Amino acid sequence: MHELKISIITVCYNAESTIERCIQSVINQYYSNIEYIIIDGGSSDATTGIIDRYKGQIQRVVSEPDKGMYDAMNKGIAMATGQVVGMLNADDVFTDNSVAGTIAAAFAENGNDILYADLNYLKPNGNVLRKWRSGQYRTGMFNKGWMPPHPTFYCKRSLYDRFGIYSLDFGTAADYELMLRFIHVKKASVFYLARVVVNMNTGGVSNNSYLGRIKVLFLDLKAMYKHDVQLPPIALLYKRLSKIRQFF
Template sequence: MKVSIITVVYNGAEFVRNCIESIINQTYPDIEYIIVDGKSTDGTVDIVQSYGKKVSRFISEPDKGLYDAMNKGIRLATGDVIGLLNADDFYRHNRVIENMVATFQRTGADAVYGDMLYVDRDDTKKLKRYWRSGWYSENAFLWGWMPGHLSFFAKRSLYEQYGLFRLDMKSAADYELMLRFIHKNKVKLAYMDEVTIVMRAGGISNSSVGNRLRANREDRLAWQLNGLKPYFFTFWLKPLRKLKQYVSKPPARPDV
């Protein structure tokens, strides 16, 4: 099983090397690594190019934002399975891809997901949040559930059949895509009961009332665009479910 991993980056020189190393040091042998750069000006391009053929495909050109860049990478991908890892983030250990492929093979799933850690941007030993996705049950999206997007590995055939990220969405484009794949089209899911991704805290925040209201509107739009009807409380359960992530503690890193 060939795996395509896509990293999108724009002016990410500070952390992109850490991201690249976490991918090229994976134990799984059949990885196609694609980096899509938005025409960086801070030295990112030089860092990426220093890895030579360890990066399978590299493009550097202007784009229309994060999800446009992700779509470019997906269109370039030739793997059986596609995963996404942003330039600020990294895999927790070097057997993540190996374990993920084993989960696909053992379960016959269409998509596999795991857990994520959010850490301090500068000191990655300082835990900010532990996103334990947990086991999926049918209609879980109605109760505010969703897996962490970067922990989500999907067969390339799902993107070909059900489409890429919608560029008319903003912060909820990842939510809309997983809602479309999982809840609407009932793809077969499997859960990796382990932390796969470590994310540096930052990016679009829903911590303020204004940002949460904007996210709520986008969540509603995601359901409307797919012709789906949520419960009246679905959009408020989604942020409420995240509160536990700030007090839960992850299991110790596996001995690898």
């Protein structure tokens, strides 16, 4: 039986301070059948020079202007040849070298369309700030503000052909909208891997300013109304409140 191929996509722009440890966390995985794709948005710092050091261990590298991170992710998806596709952002890392193999085994054993897991948010000093423990998905949980952490979201590549790619109409909530579409609306089969697979640095695109936080609230609501989430304002409230318990 052939090993499942996993395509891991990293999108980056001016990420010289973090891209190397991200790359190393992928190429140091014990699992061998990984297709690694990096989509750079035309960085003006040392990012591309750092990537060049590892070109022999990266299957595809593109550096050109794009329309933002989700446009870059869509470019990566179009290039991917693995049966399963996942994203690892430039300032995130896998928790250890067994993550890819564990994900591959879960897909092979369970036959699921989608897998998600848990993650930690790290402070700049490397200590854990928040713990996102997803829990098992049950039908209707998106109506209660639930969502899985996008950096732990892996799905069969065929789902993008069937259900579409990231929609640029939802800005920084494009990942939420896609997961809502795939899981809540299209009812793809889901498996919860109950372990931390990603360490994520705080200060993402949607959380780096008060204006950014307010904007993403409206984009979340837009996605909820589009996909018939019950009582979107209440679901949005639950979605925000759920973050509080991540600190404990």
